[in-house]
Amino acid sequence: MAKGKKVPEKILRQVPFCPGCGHGIIVRLMMECIEELGYNDNVLIGKPVGCASLLDNALAVDTFTGAHGRNGASMTTIKRLKPDMLVVSYQGDGDAYNIGFSETMNAAYRNEKFTVITINNGNFGMTGGQMAWTSMPGQVTATSVNGRNVELSGMPIRVPEMIASSFDTAYVARGSLFTPAEIKKTKSYIKKAMQAQIDGVGHSLVEVLSPCPTNWGLTPLASMERIVNELVPYFPLGEIKNKGGK
Amino acid sequence: MGDMVKGNIAMGEAAIRAGMHIYCGYPITPSSEVMEYLSWRAQEAGRQFIQAANEGEAMYMVYGAASIGSRVLTASSGLGISLKQEGVTYMAAADYPAVMINVCRYGDGLGSLESGQTDYKRETRGGGNGDYRNIVLSPSTVQEAVDLVYLAFDLSEKYRNIVVILTEGALGQMMEDCDYPPMKEVPYYDWAFDGKYTHGPYPSQMAVDLHAKGIKNNEKRAAITENEQRWEAVGVEDAEYVLFAYGIPGRVVLGIVDELRKKGEKVGIIRPISLWPFPQKAFDSINKNVKGFISVETADSGQMLEDVALYAKKKGFGNVPCYFISSPPGVPKSKFVLENFEAIKAGKVKEVF
Numbered sequence: 001m002a003k004g005k006k007v008p009e010k011i012l013r014q015v016p017f018c019p020g021c022g023h024g025i026i027v028r029l030m031m032e033c034i035e036e037l038g039y040n041d042n043v044l045i046g047k048p049v050g051c052a053s054l055l056d057n058a059l060a061v062d063t064f065t066g067a068h069g070r071n072g073a074s075m076t077t078i079k080r081l082k083p084d085m086l087v088v089s090y091q092g093d094g095d096a097y098n099i100g101f102s103e104t105m106n107a108a109y110r111n112e113k114f115t116v117i118t119i120n121n122g123n124f125g126m127t128g129g130q131m132a133w134t135s136m137p138g139q140v141t142a143t144s145v146n147g148r149n150v151e152l153s154g155m156p157i158r159v160p161e162m163i164a165s166s167f168d169t170a171y172v173a174r175g176s177l178f179t180p181a182e183i184k185k186t187k188s189y190i191k192k193a194m195q196a197q198i199d200g201v202g203h204s205l206v207e208v209l210s211p212c213p214t215n216w217g218l219t220p221l222a223s224m225e226r227i228v229n230e231l232v233p234y235f236p237l238g239e240i241k242n243k244g245g246k
Numbered sequence: 247m248g249d250m251v252k253g254n255i256a257m258g259e260a261a262i263r264a265g266m267h268i269y270c271g272y273p274i275t276p277s278s279e280v281m282e283y284l285s286w287r288a289q290e291a292g293r294q295f296i297q298a299a300n301e302g303e304a305m306y307m308v309y310g311a312a313s314i315g316s317r318v319l320t321a322s323s324g325l326g327i328s329l330k331q332e333g334v335t336y337m338a339a340a341d342y343p344a345v346m347i348n349v350c351r352y353g354d355g356l357g358s359l360e361s362g363q364t365d366y367k368r369e370t371r372g373g374g375n376g377d378y379r380n381i382v383l384s385p386s387t388v389q390e391a392v393d394l395v396y397l398a399f400d401l402s403e404k405y406r407n408i409v410v411i412l413t414e415g416a417l418g419q420m421m422e423d424c425d426y427p428p429m430k431e432v433p434y435y436d437w438a439f440d441g442k443y444t445h446g447p448y449p450s451q452m453a454v455d456l457h458a459k460g461i462k463n464n465e466k467r468a469a470i471t472e473n474e475q476r477w478e479a480v481g482v483e484d485a486e487y488v489l490f491a492y493g494i495p496g497r498v499v500l501g502i503v504d505e506l507r508k509k510g511e512k513v514g515i516i517r518p519i520s521l522w523p524f525p526q527k528a529f530d531s532i533n534k535n536v537k538g539f540i541s542v543e544t545a546d547s548g549q550m551l552e553d554v555a556l557y558a559k560k561k562g563f564g565n566v567p568c569y570f571i572s573s574p575p576g577v578p579k580s581k582f583v584l585e586n587f588e589a590i591k592a593g594k595v596k597e598v599f
Contacts, residue, residue, distance in 0.1 A: 041441070041442045041443070042441040042442065043441055044314075044439055044441055056447075056453045057447040057453065060443055060447075061441075061443050062439040062440070062441055062442070062443055062448070063447070063448060064310070064313050064439065064448075065340070065448070066306075067306055067309065067332055067333060067336045070302075070303070070306035070309075070332075070333070071306075071310075072306075073298065073303045073304075073306035073307045073309075073310065074306045074307065074309050074310030074313070075310060076296065076307055076310065077268060077270060077296065077307040077308070077310040077311035077316075077318070078310045078311070078313065078314055078439075080268070080294055080296070081267065081268060081294065081311060081314055081316050081434075082314055082441065085441040086441075102299060102300070102303065103303055103306065106298075106299040106303060
């Protein structure tokens with residue numbers, strides 16, 4: 001018989017993400033991991049600018065309002081000055097990989113010992129679905145109305161692979177949400193990433209391929225199918241790097 | 247008499263003494279010695295130091311450090327401070343304290359490596375988007391730089407406001423004797439994030455009632471304006487001409503005024519130490535029959551001059567002409583300032599306001 005699971009006590013209310021959006025699931029996974037690791041009262045979450053701005057007053061934990069894309073820098077000093085605190089930077093792909101590319105990469109480059117969760121939905125969701133560096137070739141967005149022309153704008157960016165191959169960080173993985181099994185796997189990645197931080201191994205990052213039905217112009221179900229058929233072949237799932245705990 | 251110390255190094259040591267927990271910065275001439283010194287001295291004193299990838303990243307590090315209640319310092323110069331402005335305005339919106347040193351270089355864009363005062367307007371008006379103001383303090387000696395950096399951390403915490411030390415390349419690079427204040431160990435401020443959600447939801451900057459917060463901010467700015475005006479004045483009570491100069495030009499003009507007064511000339515100086523709030527109270531002692539105000543600045547255009555004219559009007563000197571002496575990059579030459587002053591007195595120069 002299926003067992004019901006309690007909502008983590010640090011989630012105060014429902015967050016009005018669009019129907020079929022992946023953010024709600026990922027926030028829930030993040031809060032479950034924090035609770036299960038025993039960090040409910042020793043945690044700071046870096047909130048970005050973007051759809052996750054909707055998290056205002058939704059979580060009963062210290063939540064830092066970052067400048068757009070810059071939480072890689074702000075989480076750096078918070079973690080260095082409070083090394084025993086669990087520090088988690090929750091960011092969209094536009095925030096972390098476009099405007100905040102420098103801060104994201106430099107934090108990983110320095111192997112700062114905090115955890116990044118990036119929600120890759122292939123566009124700028126909050127501002128109306130403009131092209132992101134993660135948008136697929138040919139993808140129609142508000143700023144690529146004839147489909148993304150990769151001759152002019154480059155191929156979609158795979159930041160987790162860049163970090164894993166270039167920098168001496170602790171943990172890098174990519175998950176998704178299109179089946180309960182994938183959700184469970186993604187949770188295990190997030191938990192391992194936080195554990196790597198707790199163990200002091202180093203920087204950790206988990207990217208989650210997440211549906212954006214509103215801006216993709218698809219139903220929630222068709223959005224999940226798009227992830228399976230179009231995104232996963234280009235953004236492979238699984239652990240990319242795992243240095244292991246102490 | 248204390249040790250001979252370079253201005254930049256003295257300011258770094260003053261920050262350590264003031265209880266600074268962390269320095270975040272990126273090198274730029276002529277401010278680099280602040281961070282070169284702190285790169286080893288912070289560690290020696292049990293504090294922290296980070297070299298960021300650029301000035302903007304350094305400021306977002308400052309933003310994070312301030313959010314957990316630490317005493318945090320950054321330093322840069324001219325265009326480097328321009329790069330920090332997004333972080334500065336975010337910090338203003340969050341009411342976070344920090345100290346930022348601008349060892350100013352002359353000019354627009356890349357500017358030059360020579361000493362200058364061309365950043366007055368940006369520092370005193372806020373610099374980024376929005377309504378905020380930074381407290382701006384400007385020293386004219388190495389000793390005063392030490393004292394103001396030491397004070398800046400306390401003011402920053404008292405008002406939960408960024409304090410800018412606006413100094414010049416010449417002061418950062420010169421050596422003078424100075425005494426250091428005592429060493430302080432300061433705990434993290436208790437209003438800040440502690441990981442325990444002690445202070446409840448910290449509203450995002452979009453979620454707060456911005457107008458209500460703006461009114462509260464105005465009250466804060468009024469308190470700063472009332473309490474934190476600082477200046478040095480000489481000879482203004484009987485002066486026919488009052489010169490305004492801050493920083494290095496301030497000390498040059500002090501010397502000129504001293505010399506002229508010995509010759510019996512009725513001339514005075516106001517040397518603002520706080521640039522925001524501008525020391526408008528200094529006007530209260532000025533001779534009511536003064537013939538002119540003269541702003542001497544190492545800048546192409548009269549930046550402080552606008553404040554001189556503005557507060558002259560407010561203080562009942564609205565009909566007194568305001569002149570500008572534009573000193574070229576570097577340390578003003580007494581002879582150059584004197585010649586320009588004589589030309590103003592002789593009616594050969596038109597007032598600006």
